Amino acid sequence: MDHFLYRNGILHAEDVPVTQIAEVVGTPFYCYSTATLTRHFRLFDEALEGMDHLVCYAMKANSNQAVLRLMAGLGAGVDVVSGGEYARAIAAGFPGERIVFSGVGKTREEMRAALTGGIRQFNLESEPEMLALNAVALSLGKVAPVTIRVNPDVDARTHEKISTGKSENKFGIPIARAREVFAEAAALPGLEVVGIDVHIGSQLTDLDPFALAYRRVAELTRVLRDDGHDIRRLDLGGGLGIPYERSNSAPPLPVEYGAMVRQVLGDLDCEIEIEPGRLIAGNAGILVSEVIYLKSGEGRDFLILDAAMNDLIRPAMYGAYHDIMPVIEPAAGAEQAAYDIVGPVCESGDTFAKQRLMPQVAPGDLVAFRSAGAYGAVMASEYNSRPLIPEVLVQGDQFAVIRARPTFDEMINRDTIPEWL
Numbered sequence: 001m002d003h004f005l006y007r008n009g010i011l012h013a014e015d016v017p018v019t020q021i022a023e024v025v026g027t028p029f030y031c032y033s034t035a036t037l038t039r040h041f042r043l044f045d046e047a048l049e050g051m052d053h054l055v056c057y058a059m060k061a062n063s064n065q066a067v068l069r070l071m072a073g074l075g076a077g078v079d080v081v082s083g084g085e086y087a088r089a090i091a092a093g094f095p096g097e098r099i100v101f102s103g104v105g106k107t108r109e110e111m112r113a114a115l116t117g118g119i120r121q122f123n124l125e126s127e128p129e130m131l132a133l134n135a136v137a138l139s140l141g142k143v144a145p146v147t148i149r150v151n152p153d154v155d156a157r158t159h160e161k162i163s164t165g166k167s168e169n170k171f172g173i174p175i176a177r178a179r180e181v182f183a184e185a186a187a188l189p190g191l192e193v194v195g196i197d198v199h200i201g202s203q204l205t206d207l208d209p210f211a212l213a214y215r216r217v218a219e220l221t222r223v224l225r226d227d228g229h230d231i232r233r234l235d236l237g238g239g240l241g242i243p244y245e246r247s248n249s250a251p252p253l254p255v256e257y258g259a260m261v262r263q264v265l266g267d268l269d270c271e272i273e274i275e276p277g278r279l280i281a282g283n284a285g286i287l288v289s290e291v292i293y294l295k296s297g298e299g300r301d302f303l304i305l306d307a308a309m310n311d312l313i314r315p316a317m318y319g320a321y322h323d324i325m326p327v328i329e330p331a332a333g334a335e336q337a338a339y340d341i342v343g344p345v346c347e348s349g350d351t352f353a354k355q356r357l358m359p360q361v362a363p364g365d366l367v368a369f370r371s372a373g374a375y376g377a378v379m380a381s382e383y384n385s386r387p388l389i390p391e392v393l394v395q396g397d398q399f400a401v402i403r404a405r406p407t408f409d410e411m412i413n414r415d416t417i418p419e420w421l
């Protein structure tokens with residue numbers, strides 16, 4: 001459920017007509033709902049009720065400071081994967097003890113910053129990284145809390161570009177080598193091994209791959225405890241999918257995911273961490289765009305929008321489906337048309353949908369891409385010198401621009417011309 005609904009014939013974000021925001025900020029823009037973000041965080045938090053747990057929002061999905069401040073205020077933890085994300089987490093008010101640091105390529109500088117600023121744990125992914133963190137921690141006179149990410153060799157049955165738990169993926173250490181690697185880590189004085197980490201992929205629409213991976217983690221927990229390790233924390237990653245296509249059957253709900261976690265891992269007496277990103281932010285956001293032209297091609301009509309692949313790359317990059325709806329509600333029984341929906345960028349890949357059947361629209365009309373709150377704005381670029389588009393947050397009947405549209409000068413003046421030119 002989200003808070004983008006037609007009311008009085010106009011798409012609303014909570015209690016604000018989307019048309020009103022468009023008048024103030026211009027198009028295209030991203031628009032997020034505070035109520036939906038809040039609701040989605042709480043669904044996960046409640047799903048794990050009764051277990052010692054922390055929901056660590058994966059900010060890679062949407063790292064706007066306002067979204068992060070909201071999450072921090074709700075009591076969330078946060079999963080970061082770079083020095084930049086760590087700095088964002090601190091700036092938004094997350095205390096160090098609620099920040100977990102993931103990623104295969106943490107630099108020594110990033111490790112130093114997090115150890116100095118405060119960190120709940122590093123999720124380590126390789127032996128070289130273990131040695132690096134050990135050295136950095138010792139140089140600072142600190143002991144770094146760590147989990148080690150295992151690769152359980154499970155097929156997440158999702159898009160290959162966002163599948164991470166197969167042995168051919170770059171993530172984690174092979175689960176078969178876990179005893180050896182945990183023993184090595186335990187011998188390093190700069191590290192304190194607190195648990196196991198796993199993340200098998202994103203946009204999973206089925207609980208089975210999760211359950212399979214978590215059963216392997218449960219087994220490993222017992223083995224490692226027998227080896228003498230104090231395994232007290234399990235980081236289960238993120239990955240629960242969202243319904244992008246309303247016609248498809250909906251993925252499992254957080255409450256079902258939580259029940260599965262309880263069933264598979266509940267008797268281990270471990271603190272549970274999860275790192276959802278997409279499910280919290282995805283359906284909490286839309287991308288609003290204006291139709292510039294309707295162009296009739298050979299056997300097809302192109303709907304040319306003012307948003308492009310640089311603003312929302314998911315369709316071009318993963319062939320992802322986003323529902324696209326008119327902001328003005330079509331009359332009941334209104335005619336549908338099939339469009340190729342494209343942006344103005346100069347490549348054919350700048351296509352949001354092919355032969356998409358939707359209510360007829362005309363130049364000047366606004367359309368909304370649904371499910372655009374996660375991996376939308378964060379993956380945007382200024383390709384074709386199109387400035388990053390603004391982000392707006394709605395709460396009830398109020399809205400605020402939470403990232404302004406840069407002017408052309410602001411964009412251009414980030415470049416500098418050497419004096420010898």
Ligand code: LLP
Nearest residue numbers: 058102199202203238239275276277278375
């Ligand atoms: N934890 C780790 C270690 C991750 O790598 C990810 C996502 C998450 C948590 C959050 O997963 P989520 O709950 O959002 O599925 N750009 C792609 C998605 C990439 C996901 C990368 N890792 C997309 O637009 O579909």
